[in-house]
Amino acid sequence: MIGERGWRIVAPLLIGALFLALWEAVVRLRGIPPYILPTPSAVALSLWNDGPSLLGSLLVTLRITLAALAAAALIGGALALLFSRSRILELSLFPYAVILQVTPIVAIAPLIIIWVQQPFLALLVCAWIVAFFPIVSNTTVGLNSADRNLLALFRLYGASPGQTLLYLRLPTALPYFLAGLRISGGLALIGAVVAEFVAGTGGTETGLAFRILEAGYRLAIPRLFAALFLLSLTGIVIYLLLDWLSRRVLRHWHESASTAEEE
Amino acid sequence: MRGGFERMDPTRTISPSSNPRRETEAEPIVELHGVGKRFASGLEALDGIDLNVARGEFLSVLGPSGCGKSTLLRIVAGLSEPTHGTCRLALGEPDKPVAAGRIGFVFQDPTLMPWSTVTANVELPFRLAGRVGAEERERAQSALRAVGLAGFERAYPHQLSGGMRMRVSIARALVTDPELLLLDEPFAALDEITRFALNDDLLHLWETRRPTVLFVTHSVFESVYLSTRIAVMSARPGHIVADLAVDLPHPRAGARTTPSYGAICERVSRSLGLAMSDTRT
Numbered sequence: 001m002i003g004e005r006g007w008r009i010v011a012p013l014l015i016g017a018l019f020l021a022l023w024e025a026v027v028r029l030r031g032i033p034p035y036i037l038p039t040p041s042a043v044a045l046s047l048w049n050d051g052p053s054l055l056g057s058l059l060v061t062l063r064i065t066l067a068a069l070a071a072a073a074l075i076g077g078a079l080a081l082l083f084s085r086s087r088i089l090e091l092s093l094f095p096y097a098v099i100l101q102v103t104p105i106v107a108i109a110p111l112i113i114i115w116v117q118q119p120f121l122a123l124l125v126c127a128w129i130v131a132f133f134p135i136v137s138n139t140t141v142g143l144n145s146a147d148r149n150l151l152a153l154f155r156l157y158g159a160s161p162g163q164t165l166l167y168l169r170l171p172t173a174l175p176y177f178l179a180g181l182r183i184s185g186g187l188a189l190i191g192a193v194v195a196e197f198v199a200g201t202g203g204t205e206t207g208l209a210f211r212i213l214e215a216g217y218r219l220a221i222p223r224l225f226a227a228l229f230l231l232s233l234t235g236i237v238i239y240l241l242l243d244w245l246s247r248r249v250l251r252h253w254h255e256s257a258s259t260a261e262e263e
Numbered sequence: 264m265r266g267g268f269e270r271m272d273p274t275r276t277i278s279p280s281s282n283p284r285r286e287t288e289a290e291p292i293v294e295l296h297g298v299g300k301r302f303a304s305g306l307e308a309l310d311g312i313d314l315n316v317a318r319g320e321f322l323s324v325l326g327p328s329g330c331g332k333s334t335l336l337r338i339v340a341g342l343s344e345p346t347h348g349t350c351r352l353a354l355g356e357p358d359k360p361v362a363a364g365r366i367g368f369v370f371q372d373p374t375l376m377p378w379s380t381v382t383a384n385v386e387l388p389f390r391l392a393g394r395v396g397a398e399e400r401e402r403a404q405s406a407l408r409a410v411g412l413a414g415f416e417r418a419y420p421h422q423l424s425g426g427m428r429m430r431v432s433i434a435r436a437l438v439t440d441p442e443l444l445l446l447d448e449p450f451a452a453l454d455e456i457t458r459f460a461l462n463d464d465l466l467h468l469w470e471t472r473r474p475t476v477l478f479v480t481h482s483v484f485e486s487v488y489l490s491t492r493i494a495v496m497s498a499r500p501g502h503i504v505a506d507l508a509v510d511l512p513h514p515r516a517g518a519r520t521t522p523s524y525g526a527i528c529e530r531v532s533r534s535l536g537l538a539m540s541d542t543r544t
């Protein structure tokens with residue numbers, strides 16, 4: 001028999017296979033031309049043929065994504081720390097973080113690409129702008145969420161502000177930070193792709209987003225789908241990795257990381 | 264520092280002039296004089312509290328919910344400042360700064376750090392004092408043994424039952440061997456069986472170590488079983504309406520079934536009943 005855990009994997013796979021089969025059948029039976037909708041098998045073939053070159057492009061996009069995520073974690077975390085230390089700083093800077101967050105990246109990306117000469121850096125800045133907000137806002141909330149009685153206890157035992165930060169506020173904020181990081185992982189990838197779309201080919205190295213554009217122009221639709229597939233896969237892998245990291249770090253104590261068997 | 268309140272902080276010293284009778288047994292460890300508390304919202308939580316806690320005494324503050332018992336305890340701990348009156352503590356050695364850890368505090372919730380093991384939670388007071396050596400580890404061990412948690416040193420709070428978590432919290436309060444133990448309805452959230460067991464354990468701890476205990480509760484039976492004295496409080500604003508001695512002999516294990524226990528419970532109940540009807544407007 002397949003248990004709950006088994007179904008968790010088998011059921012979505014089954015649905016996916018069913019969907020692909022249906023897709024293949026409909027396209028073949030109705031004779032839909034590949035430049036409108038390619039069959040899954042054509043996409044798979046394209047993935048196999050163009051794989052090496054697509055993987056090279058994926059690496060370019062991935063580098064921007066990971067660098068932006070790292071910068072978002074570092075700068076976002078540092079900003080949150082600053083905000084939690086000084087209410088004045090938080091009140092004066094937070095609205096600007098919100099403005100950066102709500103302004104569509106597509107609209108400001110051209111400006112950033114003009115202002116920042118170095119292409120990699122320009123793309124990095126774009127992806128970072130999209131990715132840093134969840135980390136800042138989540139971590140700020142987390143740093144201010146320390147249990148009031150524990151805070152009182154720390155006072156009672158004469159804890160210094162540094163000790164309170166290290167032993168109480170930072171551990172309290174950790175699950176919030178990690179939740180922010182999980183959201184930011186996906187956003188960094190989206191930011192990188194959007195920036196690449198706007199930047200076009202730019203330098204000599206081309207990312208996956210540009211390959212999608214290019215394939216679209218050339219009506220190489222199976223390759224477009226193949227690139228899209230790789231992009232989704234990357235997003236899923238990033239999410240799973242961050243989810244695993246979060247569970248690993250919080251496994252001993254946080255509700256979010258507890259498994260059904262433990263309860 | 265409004266109202267002449269002496270805050271509980273590590274730098275505070277007790278001048279000998281203010282405590283001329285430090286060495287005598289009769290000197291109270293806690294001296295509340297005309298203590299009142301009005302919150303910024305205008306709510307008057309406490310009014311004119313005069314209360315002395317003698318060294319080695321187990322004093323329960325008994326009253327209905329919302330009568331300001333917890334506020335009173337926080338004032339004694341130095342976590343809140345009174346708006347009227349004075350709170351004076353005689354802790355530590357004369358002429359020396361009062362070290363952190365002279366007061367142990369147990370909240371209504373276990374208030375543990377979920378990310379730390381049982382041992383790390385109990386060692387917290389030492390870590391905050393900047394010293395966790397072999398001696399401190401041994402003291403944490405012995406505090407855990409004292410509350411019956413030997414063998415659970417490496418467990419995390421979420422792996423323990425509510426009663427066990429409360430035991431960890433009590434061990435943490437005991438680990439510095441405080442002169443004054445403040446307990447804020449620590450067993451209110453527990454089931455009755457666990458509560459009785461923890462009552463017995465607390466009683467035993469007091470009978471063997473004799474710390475001064477200030478215990479806040481709304482249970483008549485609990486207060487009579489544990490205390491040597493009961494102060495009954497009334498609400499809005501909180502004030503003390505009765506001060507009753509509990510002259511049950513120690514050790515008291517099993518005293519819950521004796522006729523004298525019942526008689527005292529009845530007397531305290533009546534007093535609490537009066538307190539409830541006495542609510543000032």
